[in-house]
Amino acid sequence: SESTVVLDIEGMTCSSCVSRVEKSLTQLPGVSAAVNLATNTARVDFPATISTEDLLVAVAKTGYTAHVPV
Numbered sequence: 001s002e003s004t005v006v007l008d009i010e011g012m013t014c015s016s017c018v019s020r021v022e023k024s025l026t027q028l029p030g031v032s033a034a035v036n037l038a039t040n041t042a043r044v045d046f047p048a049t050i051s052t053e054d055l056l057v058a059v060a061k062t063g064y065t066a067h068v069p070v
């Protein structure tokens, strides 16, 4: 089943950053993402085959840092 999480993203300063973070997430199978530069967040819908850790790793590989809010 699908889950949704809103990640905090560090390091984005421009719309190209937004595109990079969105691409990193949506390259994972079954994942859709909407990144908000103003709030430094990413709303992510992901299937049961993907973990939140997978999402954080995918973003980290692009040079940004993602956190699950506490």
Ligand code: 9UX
Pocket (backbone or CB within 6 Å): 011, 012, 013, 014, 015, 016, 017, 018
């Ligand atoms: Mo956004 Mo350009 O960080 O390197 S300012 S992509």
